[in-house]
Amino acid sequence: MDDHIEVEGRIKTVLAGTMFRVELDNGHQVLATIAGRMRKRFVRLTTGDRVKMEMSPYDLTKARIVWRL
Numbered sequence: 001m002d003d004h005i006e007v008e009g010r011i012k013t014v015l016a017g018t019m020f021r022v023e024l025d026n027g028h029q030v031l032a033t034i035a036g037r038m039r040k041r042f043v044r045l046t047t048g049d050r051v052k053m054e055m056s057p058y059d060l061t062k063a064r065i066v067w068r069l
Contacts (some may be wrong), residue, residue: 004054
């Protein structure tokens with residue numbers, strides 16, 4: 001089942017362990033991590049970057065970053 005929600009946001013804080021605090025366009029903040037293929041390609045993310053994320057409909061406080069815009 002591929003039932004994820006795609007959202008966009010801006011990285012506010014870089015945390016330890018490739019975790020990020022991301023603010024969504026509607027003002028909410030979520031805890032996000034990097035997807036495996038981005039980690040494999042050594043994509044660097046910094047504060048202020050716009051990102052596209054996938055979220056589970058069951059836990060709207062966590063997300064996975066899949067694309068840097």
